[in-house]
Amino acid sequence: MEAAKKKKDIWVSYVLLFILFSGLFLAYLSLKGRTLIHTADPFDQDYPIFLYMGKLLRKMITGQGITLYDFSVGLGENVIAPLNLYGFGDPLNVFSVFATEKSAEMIYTILLLIRLFLAGVGMLLFFGRHGHKSILCSAGALLYVFSLFSIVRGLHFYSLLSTMYLFPFLLIELEKIILQKRPYKAMAGFAALIGIQTSCSFYFLYMQTIFLLGYGLFFYFSRYKKGQGGSFFLQKIFCAGIAYLTGILMAGIVLFPTLKEFFNSSRSAGGITQGADLLFSLREMGNFAGNLLIPMIQDDNYGLGISCFSVMALVLFFMSREYERRKKLLALLMLLAYACPAFWSMTNGFSYVSDRWTYVIYFATAYLTVAVLEGCLEKKYSKKELLISALVCTASIFLHLFLNGDKIRSAVYFLLLLISLAVLIKERLQTRWIFMAVVLANIGISLMFLLAPWQLCGHDIWKSFCGKEEIGDLTAKLNGEDYADGFERQDVKGQSRGESLAAGYYGTTEYFSVLNKNTFRFWDELMISPGICAEPHHLEGLDGRAPLEALLSVSEYQNGNEILTNGNALPLGIQYANDISEEQFQTLSPLQKQKLLLERIVVEDGEKTEVSWEPTRINCEIIWNNIMTTEGGFMPSEDASIELRFDRKQIGEGKGELYVLFEDFQCLKDDFSPLVVGEHQVLIQNRESKYFTGAEDYLVHANAAEDGTVTISVPYGNEYLLNDISVWWYDYEGMTDSINALKQHTLQNLQLEGNTVKGEINAANGWLFFSIPYNSDWKVYVDSKKEQIVRANVGFMAVYLEEGMHSVRLEYRPRWFYAGALCTLLGLAFCGGLCLYGKKHEN
Incomplete structure (x- = not known):
């Protein structure tokens, strides 16, 4: 009865405290007129995609079919692949079907809170499995749920919250597979969780796999018994591997088309790649040490921002002889990984350095905090050890003060440290409820400083959430x-x-x-x-x-x-009379290419032809306002601008477009720098940036003033390298005739039906061009006969037609989707078989 009461107290306290903290957080945002939807990626990606998923589900339920390709996704894309990273496939998002104009924001918010809540549930179950059954477990779960990672990163990108809540559940099922003699039900549970993680985002599956593999090996060898032999180890590898692959199969309907499109994406074609150093710089390491227990969210200030008890627990853990060396080695490896940018890069697919993996650190420190605090109640640590742990925290606070000049926050956390030390040393204060109160105070203070205005050394993060309007x-x-x-x-x-x-x-x-x-x-x-x-x-x-x-x-x-x-x-469908080879097309300037696309279609085996037209270069005077020019570049001050002045007589009375060309141009600070050319903004890239696309020259359509001046606004605070600026005139002469020629033979009676495009055309001999991005999963049928689609006009599609009246049907048939659907059925059947087989042996 007493054990049941303790268990009930843990769960009740967790639920009530979760409601309290999340309620206060939401109330503060509401007072500021804000929602729980972040202004950056969630507003541009996650939330619109959530609304879109609801529309697709309602279409499917009402018998309008399954949408696999949609022209409202960019210029036209496979629906699953580009949206998977943003929750397309997340089982919780099935509730988007109820999202209407009035309820959508509320449902989205509730689902965010459910993900946070489930992270704590998984943490509590993990505590219980490892013999921790005191009220402190609810405090540990709250440390994980309301960590700096979940509030700043998780609410910004909710796929991270899904990864957070799945992680402890995955560890539990993996442990069962290792420990049980017939782990069939555990294998089914593990497979289901892997399937959910894969459906939520295959990107985070990669990350989870790394940590599951590491933890599985650690857990196995920490419980290894002599006599088990290599066959037992291979058996466990086999069981876990089968369960993992079953989970992959279960998510095949989402995973396979996503992988196919990923390898056909801009990222796999020279996208984001960046090397990483073995260790952070001394300043970054200093920020890491100075922000151990004070949460900071600046990009260049790495730091965990965990509780005072957590930092002290970490020190006590390494000092005490109560803990196995293997566990200390694992903890040490995690700390070294945190200090190693190369590891951050590796968890991000060997790309740029990212902290998306650090939920594992918060999970481990939350667990360690509870384990050590329970040890304090059992008098496992001496006063000397407690004082040393407090000195480490003190050093961290003073380092933070030195690096940031943050007096208010440093003083508050130092006071919190003194209270934490007092309750650990004074025997009459050593109760679970007092320990829990200190942890809750720490969580509350950290949330307060995240929300507080900068005048109080806060971060004003409420400003990063969207307004209700x-x-x-x-x-x-x-x-x-x-x-x-x-x-x-x-x-x-x-x-x-x-x-x-x-x-x-x-x-x-x-x-x-x-x-x-x-x-x-x-x-x-x-x-x-x-x-x-x-x-x-x-x-x-x-x-x-x-x-x-x-x-x-x-x-x-x-x-x-x-x-x-x-x-x-x-x-959508137009027919060209003439073509040009792709090889010759690539030798032309961008403005020549632009003109030629209205005259000839670009195909691989097109003809070679003489291209005599060239844009007109405009003579102009360059005026540097509040800018210091240097050899090969320039440095702007405040209110800086570049004026390009020219005589409008050079362009005559004809219609056309004015362009500014920047050659060999780059910024030297930040990832990019925004320039406004007339009324058009262009982002000048840093070639050292993790996002660098390879752009060295920039061409911008500019609007000139009546006096023949193009003004370029240059932001203060950056430095630039630039080889040349020139102005060009693109004359519209002949453009109308070219367009009218292309309108002679077009796809008529156009119908867009699900994943099919239908139309009719009275064709001449020539290429029928579709302004649909090229994808090998499109099939074309001319008069019900399958024809070959080719890539045309750099990135689109075309089919050759002979003269006459033709019916044309384009069908999107993603083979990997159908193969994935079959694998999903097989995976579900195998998982169900594991459940039944496990239940049979259990009985």
Whole structure:
């Protein structure tokens, strides 16, 4: 009875305290008029995708079929692959089906809180499994749930919260597999959890796998008994491996198409890669030590920000002889991993340094805190050991003060340290409830400083969450109607980069980690520099370039701050009379390419032809305002600008577009620097940046003033290297004739039905071009006969037609999706078999 009461107390206290802390956090945000939706990626990606998933589920339920390809996902993408990293596949997101204009934000918020809550549930179960059954377990769970990682990283990117809550459950099932003689049910549980993790995001499956493998080996050898032999070890490897592969199969319907598109994405084609040092710099190591127990969220200030008790527990753990050397070795390896950027890079797929793996550190320190505090109640540590642990904390606080000048916060945490030391030394204060009160006070103070204004040495993180009106405006777009007939795109900057997903229109913005490399190639080769947002997976608009807007069926586009209606928008399918080889096309300048795309289709085996047209270079005077020029570069001061002045007589009375070309241009600080050229913004990249796309030259469509001046606003605080600036004129002469020629033979009676595009065309001999990004999963049928699709115009599709009337049908058939669906059925069947077999042996 007493054990049951203790267990009940643990769970009741956890639930009540979770409600208290999360309620206070939400209440503060509400007072500030904010939601729990972050202003950065969640507003641009996670939340619009959540709304979009609800729309797809409602379509499926009402018998409108399963959508596998959608033109509202960027220029047109496989639905699963680009959205998987943002929760497409997360089982909890099935509740998005209930998301309406009134309820969407509330449901999204509740699901965030459920993920946080489940992280604590997993932690409590892990405590119980390892013999910790005091009220302190609920305090340990709260340390994990309300850690700096979950509040700052997890709420920013909720796939991390899914990874957090799954981690302890995975460890529990893995332990059962190792310990049990017939671990069939444990294998089924482990497989189900791996399946959920894979569905949530295969990126985090990679990370989880690393830690599961490490923990599994540690757990096995820490319980190794003589006489078990190598066969027993291989048996456990086999059981865990079978369970793991079963989980992979269960998620095949999501995983396989995602992997296929990942290897066809801009990341796999020279995307984000960056080496990492073996150790952090001395300053970074100093920040690490100084922020052990004081939470800091600056990008360059690495630090855990764990509780005073947690830091003291870590020191006591290493000093005490009560703990096995193997456990100390594991803890030491984790600390070394935290100090090693190469490990951070390895957990991020050997890419740039990222702290997304550090939930493991918070899990371990929360567990260690409870274990050591329970040891304090059993008098396992001397006063000398307690004082040494307090001195380590004191050194960390003073180092923080020295590096940051943070007097208020340093004083508060020093007072908290003194209280922590007092309750550990004074016997009459050594009770579980007092220990718990100190831990809760620590959590509350840390949350307070995260929310507090900077004047009180806080971080004002409430400002990083979206306002209610902002979210309401985006959610209201759910009522937008998807196109049933016809096809047109809008090249207009929306409130959110994911707005097209919620509203259902076809846009020109792609902000997904898995982005079709053919789409990026088009932007890159045409040098649509303002549209490449300093990342190979972030494209935003066609820079208001009339020829490209026409080619890609854009009916409305944004030129600076002006929204223009495009009367020259071409249909989805147009036929060219002439072609040009891809090899010759790549030798041309971007503006030559731009003009030629309205005259000839670019295909691999196209003909070679003479290209005589060239844009006109404009003579201009360069004025440097508040800028110090250096050899090969310049340094701006405040209110800096560059003026390009030219005589408008050079461009005559004809219509056209003005362009500014920056050659061999880079910024030397930060990942990128925003320049405003006329009314168009371009991000100048740092070649040392983890996101560097390879851009060295930048071409920007500029709007000149009446006096013939282009003003370039340059932000203060950066340094630049620049070889040359030039101004070019792109004349519209002949453009209307080229567009009218392309309108002669177009795909008519267009129908978009699920994953199929249908139409009819009265064709001449020539290539029928589709402004659909090239993907080998598209199949084309001309008069019901399958024909070959080729990559055309850098990144799109075409099929050759002979003269006559033809019916054309495009079908999107993702083979990896169908193979994945079959594997999912097999995985579910095998997992169910493990459950039944385990139950039989149990009985």
